[in-house]
Amino acid sequence: MERESKYTIRDKEQKRSLQERDKKHLWHPLTQHKIHPEALPVVKAKGALLYGEDGKTYIDGIASWYTAMYGHCNAFIIDKVGKQMKQLDQIVFAGFTHEAAITLSEELIKILPCNQEKVFFSDNGSTANEVGIKMALQYHFNKGEKRNAIIAFEDGFHGDTFGAMSASGLSVYNGPFEDFFIDVKRIPTPNSENIGSIINQLQTIIQKNKVAAFIYEPLVQGANAMHMFEAEYLNQILEICKENKVITIADEVMTGFGKTGSNFASDYINTKPDIISMSKALTAGFVPMAVTSCTQDIYEAFLDDSVGKAFFHAHTYSANPIACSAALAAIELLQTEEIQSSIERIIASHKVFNDQIKDHPRVKTTRQKGVIYALDLDIEMDRYGKKRYEIFNHFMEKGIFLRPLGNTIYILAPYVITKKELDKVYNAIKELLETV
Ligand SMILES: *Cc1c(COP(=O)(O)O)cnc(C)c1O
Numbered sequence: 205m206e207r208e209s210k211y212t213i214r215d216k217e218q219k220r221s222l223q224e225r226d227k228k229h230l231w232h233p234l235t236q237h238k239i240h241p242e243a244l245p246v247v248k249a250k251g252a253l254l255y256g257e258d259g260k261t262y263i264d265g266i267a268s269w270y271t272a273m274y275g276h277c278n279a280f281i282i283d284k285v286g287k288q289m290k291q292l293d294q295i296v297f298a299g300f301t302h303e304a305a306i307t308l309s310e311e312l313i314k315i316l317p318c319n320q321e322k323v324f325f326s327d328n329g330s331t332a333n334e335v336g337i338k339m340a341l342q343y344h345f346n347k348g349e350k351r352n353a354i355i356a357f358e359d360g361f362h363g364d365t366f367g368a369m370s371a372s373g374l375s376v377y378n379g380p381f382e383d384f385f386i387d388v389k390r391i392p393t394p395n396s397e398n399i400g401s402i403i404n405q406l407q408t409i410i411q412k413n414k415v416a417a418f419i420y421e422p423l424v425q426g427a428n429a430m431h432m433f434e435a436e437y438l439n440q441i442l443e444i445c446k447e448n449k450v451i452t453i454a455d456e457v458m459t460g461f462g463k464t465g466s467n468f469a470s471d472y473i474n475t476k477p478d479i480i481s482m483s484k485a486l487t488a489g490f491v492p493m494a495v496t497s498c499t500q501d502i503y504e505a506f507l508d509d510s511v512g513k514a515f516f517h518a519h520t521y522s523a524n525p526i527a528c529s530a531a532l533a534a535i536e537l538l539q540t541e542e543i544q545s546s547i548e549r550i551i552a553s554h555k556v557f558n559d560q561i562k563d564h565p566r567v568k569t570t571r572q573k574g575v576i577y578a579l580d581l582d583i584e585m586d587r588y589g590k591k592r593y594e595i596f597n598h599f600m601e602k603g604i605f606l607r608p609l610g611n612t613i614y615i616l617a618p619y620v621i622t623k624k625e626l627d628k629v630y631n632a633i634k635e636l637l638e639t640v
Contacts, residue, residue: 221245222257236588244600249276252621254605263625265599265606267618270426270458272489274537275620281488281533288529297325297522304528311535312495315467317476321500324515325493325523329457330363332481332494333419335517337367337386339479339498340417340451343505346513351416353387355409355450361427362419362455371419374427389413393425394437403440410448418445419453422469422477423573426458429612430578432571435472442475451502452477457494461485462538462547463616465574478502488534493527546619550575550626554615557630566637568611578614579633581640585611595636602632 222245232243245257252275254262267273274281288304295302309323326335337354344351354371362368369378370385378385389409394402409415422438425431445452454477459469463485470477479502483494506515521527537543554577561579562570568582585591587610595613599606606613606629613636615629 222247251275252618252625260603262600262603262605263621263629264618265604265629266614266616267485268489269484270463270616271484271487273461273463273485273619274488274534274543275618276489278488278533278537278620280537281490281530284529284533285490285526288526292525294521294524294526298518302523302525302528304525304532305523308523308528308532308535311532312497315535315539316480316497317468317470319476319478319499320480320497322498322503324496324498324517326496326517326519327492327521327524327527328363328494329455329481329483330365330368331519332457332483332496333362333368333371333453333455334365335494335496336453336455336479336481336498337371337417337419338517339496339502339515340453342515343451343502344416344449346505346508349414351414353389353409353413353415355389355391355406355415355418355445357393357420357425358390359393359428359431360419360421360425360455362421363457372427387413389415391441393431393433394441395433396437399437399440402437403444406441406444410444410450415448415450417451417453417479418442419455421455422459422473423464424459424469424576427609429580429609430571430576430614432573432578435474439474442473442477446475451479453479453481455481457481457483461534462543462619463574463576465547465551467538469573486534487527487530488537490530491524491527493521493524493531543619547575549623550617550619550621553623553626557633560630561634561637564637566640575619576614576616578612581611581613581637583611583640595640598636598639599632602628602635604629604632 223242226243227241246254247257248255252264254264256262292302312323313320324335326332356371356373358373360373362371366384367386369381370388373390391402391405392398423432423435442452454470456468460482466472479496479498481496486495487493506513551574554572558570558572561567566582568580570579592608595608613633
């Protein structure tokens, strides 16, 4: 029998569906493959729409994890990225520099809270926080002080690398790693009732430990089912941190770039953070990149005649020119009249929808910050339980991609979603309320 060449095997492979081929070599994130062996292949995306291999279209109700805010395959961004690709693709960012990174630093500083002066590149949200935490630890170290603990909110999420994972309080699935975590003290998210006791807790933690930093998601905790809290209480916490030289790190990976109705959630809070991490919408869903920005004071703590005080952290793709060009195009779009008025339109539209459903017997609570809208169903559910998949499937059958977090349904659609598409999302939620 003649042996099949690799190429004929490949031809055969190509005829099988993507879903079949996927199962052979791929290991997906956040997936228990024994229970959920199938992934839905997406062959194309445009604007707020995803095109499945099954021939159906799906409205991307969460902008592919809050990245593609200006719409998928945005022509303006493609053009800018294409030009950059022909000009300069990649360059070592230690010892070299390039125009896309320089311009991006200038544009970011223009829209970031006014105390931010320096930007440091990495390549995803977790590493942006990793960098922030390491900067804070070394800041104190360089000043001759060893501070080893950090403070974080209960149920916060900061990513999946070790430092970021340690800081994340949503640790149901972190069991195997907990012995290796850095020392993290937790406080609850604030509200009018508990803020007094949080302040006391915070002061005790700071007195009893050597606290280097406080890391927090400002105003909205994405992974914690879009839990929201008030700027005024967060501000009180930040003031205590400042008084005690605890470096404040705002994780704006989810909230950044317009989602709260302002460029950054930190804009709503009087006390500005020392460090801000950002990713996700930074590059509009085109390529992975992240930035950690900081104040002049943080930066200066690393300046010394000794090389040892420098920040020895690098990623091979730091400030990759192509990623920088995507970010530049995205920031340009964010500031256009068109995108700003879309943000206003979505904010107003969510409010109308909220009025229609907030008193429904199946709705427990609702909340909104900017274009982020969430409602809790009045039913008990596991975060990754069977009911959650039923609800997920209800939306998918209606051509809508939403990703329920436990009993929370949230919308964080691309800014370019049309009125018609948004109404379709609302109607599917209304139908769910009648059937769930
Ligand atoms: C998504 C997210 C992260 C992690 O970013 P990755 O790019 O997935 O590593 C960190 N913090 C927040 C608030 C996020 O939403």
